[in-house]
Each structure stands twice: as structure tokens, then as C-alpha cells.
Amino acid sequence: MADxxxxxxxxxxxxxxxxxxxxxTLAGWPAxxxxxxxxxxxxxxxxxxxxxxxxxxxxxLALRLLPPAWSEKGVAGYWLGTDQLGRDTLSRIVEGTxxxxxxxxxxxxxxGLAGVAAGLAAGFYGGKIDAVILRLIDIQLAFPLxxxxxxVVAVVGPSLTNLVLVMGLSGWPRFARIVRGSVLTxxxxxxxxxxxxxxxxxGRVMALHILPNILSAIIVYASFEVARMILLEATLSFLGxxxxxxxxxxxxxxxxxxxxxxQSWAVSxxxxxxxxxxxxxxxxxxxxxxxxxxxxxDERL
Amino acid sequence: xxxxxxxRLVLTLPVLAGIVVITFLLTRLSxxxxxxxxxxxxxxxxREAFRSVNGLDRPLWEQFVVFAGRxxxxxxxASLRFQQPAMGLVVxxxxxTIELAFATMALALVVGxxxxxxxxxxxxxxxxxxxxxxxxxxxxxxxxxxxxLGIIVFAVWLRWxxxxxxxxxxxxxxxxxxxxFNLVALIARVTRSCMxxxxxxxxxxxxxxxxxxxxxxxxxHALRNAFIPVLTVIGLQFGLLLGGVVVTETIFSWxxxxxxxxxxxxxxxxxxxxxxVFVFAVAFVxxxxxxxxxxAALDPRISYK
Numbered sequence: 001m002a003d004x005x006x007x008x009x010x011x012x013x014x015x016x017x018x019x020x021x022x023x024x025t026l027a028g029w030p031a032x033x034x035x036x037x038x039x040x041x042x043x044x045x046x047x048x049x050x051x052x053x054x055x056x057x058x059x060x061l062a063l064r065l066l067p068p069a070w071s072e073k074g075v076a077g078y079w080l081g082t083d084q085l086g087r088d089t090l091s092r093i094v095e096g097t098x099x100x101x102x103x104x105x106x107x108x109x110x111x112g113l114a115g116v117a118a119g120l121a122a123g124f125y126g127g128k129i130d131a132v133i134l135r136l137i138d139i140q141l142a143f144p145l146x147x148x149x150x151x152v153v154a155v156v157g158p159s160l161t162n163l164v165l166v167m168g169l170s171g172w173p174r175f176a177r178i179v180r181g182s183v184l185t186x187x188x189x190x191x192x193x194x195x196x197x198x199x200x201x202x203g204r205v206m207a208l209h210i211l212p213n214i215l216s217a218i219i220v221y222a223s224f225e226v227a228r229m230i231l232l233e234a235t236l237s238f239l240g241x242x243x244x245x246x247x248x249x250x251x252x253x254x255x256x257x258x259x260x261x262x263q264s265w266a267v268s269x270x271x272x273x274x275x276x277x278x279x280x281x282x283x284x285x286x287x288x289x290x291x292x293x294x295x296x297x298d299e300r301l
Numbered sequence: 302x303x304x305x306x307x308x309r310l311v312l313t314l315p316v317l318a319g320i321v322v323i324t325f326l327l328t329r330l331s332x333x334x335x336x337x338x339x340x341x342x343x344x345x346x347x348r349e350a351f352r353s354v355n356g357l358d359r360p361l362w363e364q365f366v367v368f369a370g371r372x373x374x375x376x377x378x379a380s381l382r383f384q385q386p387a388m389g390l391v392v393x394x395x396x397x398t399i400e401l402a403f404a405t406m407a408l409a410l411v412v413g414x415x416x417x418x419x420x421x422x423x424x425x426x427x428x429x430x431x432x433x434x435x436x437x438x439x440x441x442x443x444x445x446x447x448x449x450l451g452i453i454v455f456a457v458w459l460r461w462x463x464x465x466x467x468x469x470x471x472x473x474x475x476x477x478x479x480x481x482f483n484l485v486a487l488i489a490r491v492t493r494s495c496m497x498x499x500x501x502x503x504x505x506x507x508x509x510x511x512x513x514x515x516x517x518x519x520x521x522h523a524l525r526n527a528f529i530p531v532l533t534v535i536g537l538q539f540g541l542l543l544g545g546v547v548v549t550e551t552i553f554s555w556x557x558x559x560x561x562x563x564x565x566x567x568x569x570x571x572x573x574x575x576x577x578v579f580v581f582a583v584a585f586v587x588x589x590x591x592x593x594x595x596x597a598a599l600d601p602r603i604s605y606k
Contacts, residue, residue, distance in 0.1 A: 135315050138316050138319075139315070139316050139319030139320065140319075140323075141537075142316055142540070142585050142586050143320070143540070143581070143585070144541070144547070144582070146544030146548065147543065147544055147547050147581055148323075150566060151327055151566060151574050151578055154567075155328065155571075156330055227440075227441075231443050234446075235443060235445060235548055238443075238445050239548070251443075254445070258449055261449075261453055262457060265453050272443070272449065275441075275442075275443055275446065276438070276441045276442045276446070279440070279441040279442075284437065
């Protein structure tokens with residue numbers, strides 16, 4: 001991130017730039033609370049066994065569909081009640097964080113790498129390469145994302161790797177567009193010409209001069225893309241096309257709970273709130289990050 | 302204008318070709334399509350027979366040419382489940398989906414645009430803050446969860462609305478509201494940021510200086526100019542709407558194309574899946590073509606050379 005220094009701020013040191021961005025991002029309370037939520041989610045994903053109050057896989061058929069602990073019929077220790085197999089809902093939400101974050105972060109990594117490479121090539125070389133890549137972007141954007149991903153996952157099977165690859169490849173066109181646009185704006189700036197003039201190769205100019213200057217846009221966009229991928233993963237697992245049971249997923253829990261709405265609403269409701277909280281936190285944090293990195297980035301990004 | 306239209310149509314051709322290629326590749330991704338279309342315990346003879354009937358024993362390029370020729374005529378073969386033409390099944394369910402999509406879009410525009418305008422005009426006020434909070438929520442809550450929530454509150458607890466099906470207006474309310482929620486948030490967000498730009502422009506000041514009513518300045522002079530980016534977003538988000546249709550129709554048992562697609566995917570009925578993917582992609586391309594052409598009507602400055 002320190003490399004993201006724009007030419008105008010080139011005299012500031014990388015550390016002070018980083019400190020400036022961090023301070024700017026965390027200036028407001030909404031961003032601070034969001035960071036806290038995201039840190040908690042990350043902790044749940046890394047070490048669910050330390051955080052979950054119980055074993056999320058353990059069934060207890062005597063304690064099926066318990067309401068949350070604070071309601072009349074609740075049982076102490078089962079904070080958010082239990083599901084149709086008597087498994088603790090809160091523990092399953094904590095366990096589910098792992099799949100959600102794993103799939104969405106890696107999917108964004110895949111689409112980021114593919115999209116940035118395509119966008120750099122299109123913007124930097126222009127001409128025929130640009131035309132071909134633009135057409136490919138158009139073609140893929142023509143398909144409703146969810147339907148295409150659902151259909152492909154149904155064909156190749158919903159393994160963890162397949163999910164990451166399919167979801168990741170579904171997202172590259174939007175990255176490519178943004179990177180291409182950013183490259184076009186910096187390609188003819190003086191420092192690029194200067195680097196070319198002293199004999200830097202095209203690859204070197206792209207990697208060391210252009211990429212650092214469009215990194216802000218990429219980072220901000222990637223943060224919003226993580227939220228989008230979390231939604232996509234939840235939708236897939238809701239439809240039964242995500243990581244398969246008994247591994248808990250948030251979308252899968254909502255889908256399971258849907259059949260028992262009459263007996264217990266908590267099973268469906270609580271994982272939904274978890275999804276909403278995490279996405280809200282990402283969006284708020286992303287907004288703050290954008291304002292701190294580069295206020296001129298488009299709000300519609 | 303005519304030459305622009307022609308050029309714009311020619312530009313959609315490679316996209317259409319790409320759509321045909323991707324639709325074709327969909328069933329070849331797993332290697333052997335017979336694994337997809339036949340039950341796992343099918344005999345080798347049955348597999349061979351299926352291959353020769355469907356031309357799967359020919360070279361891939363030949364299969365593609367045959368597929369592409371038929372696809373452009375709307376022929377995706379017979380549904381494996383219903384033994385009827387796959388495209389016919391899609392066309393049968395299209396009215397239900399179009400009804401839902403129109404209701405959703407109308408709702409999203411009627412709520413989203415005024416919300417964005419009010420939010421921009423009263424920037425920084427309590428109204429602005431609350432509208433923006435709802436917009437943030439609208440982008441964070443997955444539509445399928447909203448659907449489940451709607452069923453819990455309005456169908457199970459309050460018993461005001463039915464849980465699903467199609468026919469009466471009451472049955473349209475929950476699916477359309479669910480689908481519109483994310484769209485409202487997006488439209489309001491874009492409208493707000495465009496209006497903020499436009500309200501600073503000279504022509505808005507000029508209109509005010511001439512003594513035009515404030516309401517007329519905002520809702521006519523400014524909104525008309527802010528509407529073009531909004532229109533672009535609507536065109537691009539049409540794909541999101543179609544994707545959302547798939548999930549929402551499934552939750553509310555709405556007998557449309559989206560539900561057909563999900564059922565076909567579960568039943569491994571791939572001719573139908575291909576037909577739906579193709580129809581949705583073509584619809585998306587057409588909607589964006591129309592949006593491009595609408596620009597001319599809204600902004601006479603856009604030249605078509």
C-alpha cells in the first residue's frame with residue numbers, strides 16, 4: 001500500500017503515507033466499528049474452535065429447534081438456539097465464517113489477478129489486444145452472473161476449489177474495466193514517458209510505474225468485490241450449490257431454517273444478520289478507505 | 302443516426318457469438334456430456350445410443366456448428382425431463398418473469414429516484430443520513446434473506462400476504478419488493494451522486510436566476526440531466542435483476558423462467574439450462590442496446606457519428 005504514493009505526494013516517505021491513510025480511514029466511528037466486526041469475523045474464520053461456545057457439528061436430538069437463550073423456552077448455553085438436528089446455531093455461525101471468508105477472499109484474489117493482468121494489457125498495449133479484451137469483457141458481462149455461476153457449478157460440482165475458481169473467473173471483467181480505465185489515465189503522464197525514455201522495458205514500466213499508481217483504485221474495488229463474493233457464496237449455498245453439508249455455511253443455514261420457520265425463526269434469521277453485518281462492515285470500511293486513499297475515485301465505483 | 306444504429310448492431314454480433322460459444326461449452330465443461338445427461342447407472346449401450354442420437358460422437362467443431370445453427374433458430378433440443386422443446390418451456394414461463402421484472406423495475410424507479418433526489422438536495426441533513434443508511438442496508442442484505450424475512454413477517458406472523466404462487470396482486474407484492482430492495486439502494490445511490498454534480502452546474506443557477514420554480518428546477522432541469530448515468534446503471538444492472546429473478550422466483554414459487562432454470566439445474570436437464578442462459582444473455586444485450594439508443598432521446602448533445 002505504501003507504494004500507492006501518487007506523484008504529487010512523492011516527497012512524503014512511504015511510512016508517513018501509510019500512517020496518513022490508516023488515520024484517514026479510521027477517522028470516523030462507523031469505520032472503526034466496521035474494522036472491529038471484520039477483525040472478529042477474521043478471528044472466527046482462523047480459530048473457530050476457540051471462539052465457538054460449543055461444537056457446531058454435535059447433534060442433540062433432544063434439544064431440536066430451541067429458541068434463543070433469552071426467550072422463555074430457551075436453554076442456557078445455547079445463545080441463539082439450535083437447528084433441526086439440535087446443533088448450536090451460534091457455534092455454526094462462527095464455523096460458517098471460515099467457508100465464507102475463505103471462498104470470497106480467494107475468489108477475489110483469482111478475479112483480481114486475472115482482471116488486473118487483462119486490464120493492464122488492454123490499457124497499456126491498446127490496439128487489437130484492447131479490442132479483443134473489451135469484447136471478452138462485453139461477452140461475459142452479458143450473462144447474468146448468478147445464473148452462469150450456478151449453471152457452471154452444477155456442471156463441475158461444488159467443491160471448494162471449483163467454487164473459488166468459478167466465482168473468481170466470474171469477476172474478472174469488472175476488475176479489468178477499472179484497471180484499463182485507470183491505466184489509460186496514467187499511461188501518458190510524464191513519469192511514464194520518462195521511464196520509457198531512460199530505457200525501461202514495457203514490463204518494467206507496467207509493473208513498477210503504472211501498477212503502483214493505480215493500486216488505490218484496485219484496493220478499493222477489491223474491498224467492494226469481497227462483499228459481492230460473500231453475497232454470491234451465500235446465494236450458492238442457499239441454493240444447495242455451495243460447500244456441501246455437514247460443513248456449516250451461512251446460506252445453507254438460512255435455507256435449512258426456512259423449512260422450520262413456523263417452529264423457530266432464529267435458525268434462519270441469525271445467519272442472515274451475520275451476512276448483513278459483515279457486508280455492511282466491508283462496504284462502510286471500503287467507503288472510508290476510498291475517501292482516505294483518493295477522494296477523487298468515483299463514488300459509483 | 303441510421304449509421305450509428307447499424308454500427309451498434311454490428312458491435313453486438315461478436316457478443317452474440319460469444320454467448321453461443323459459452324452456452325455450448327457449458328455442457329462440455331465436465332468432459333463427457335453423457336455423464337451429465339444420463340443417470341449414473343446407464344449402460345454403455347445406452348450411452349452409445351445417446352451419443353449417436355445427439356451427435357456427441359462427431360468432432361467438437363462439427364457439434365458446435367450444428368449447435369450454433371440450431372441455437373440461432375431458438376432450438377436447444379428437447380428437455381430431458383419434459384420431452385418438449387426446451388425453448389418452448391422457456392417461452393411459456395417468460396410472461397411470469399417479465400411481469401415480475403417490470404413490477405420490480407417500476408417499484409425500484411418510483412422509490413429509488415425520488416429518494417436519491419431528496420437525499421442530494423438535502424445533503425447532510427437528517428433525511429439524507431437516514432436515506433443513506435437505508436441504502437447501505439439495501440446493499441448489504443442478500444435478496445434471498447430478505448425474501449425469507451418477508452415470508453416470516455408478512456406471511457407467517459401477520460398473515461397479510463401469501464407465501465408464494467402467482468395470480469393475484471397480493472402474490473406479486475413480496476417477490477417484487479424483495480427483488481426491488483437492492484435495486485432501490487443502487488438507483489438511489491447513483492441518482493444522489495449525479496444530482497450532487499448537476500445541482501452545481503451553471504444552467505441550474507441560470508434557471509433559478511430566471512425565477513423558475515425551485516421544484517421545477519430540481520425535478521425537471523436537474524433530474525433530466527442526472528438521469529443519463531442512472532439509465533446506464535439500470536441497463537447494466539438488468540443482469541443483476543435477471544440473476545435475482547432466479548433466486549427470488551425459487552423462494553416464492555413464482556412460476557417463471559428463473560425457477561425453471563433452478564429446477565432444470567437440480568434435475569440436470571441441460572438443454573433447458575442452456576436455453577435459459579441464452580435467452581437471459583440475449584435479453585441483457587438487447588436491453589443495453591435500447592438504453593444506448595435512449596440516450597439520444599434524453600440528451601441531444603450526444604452525436605451519433
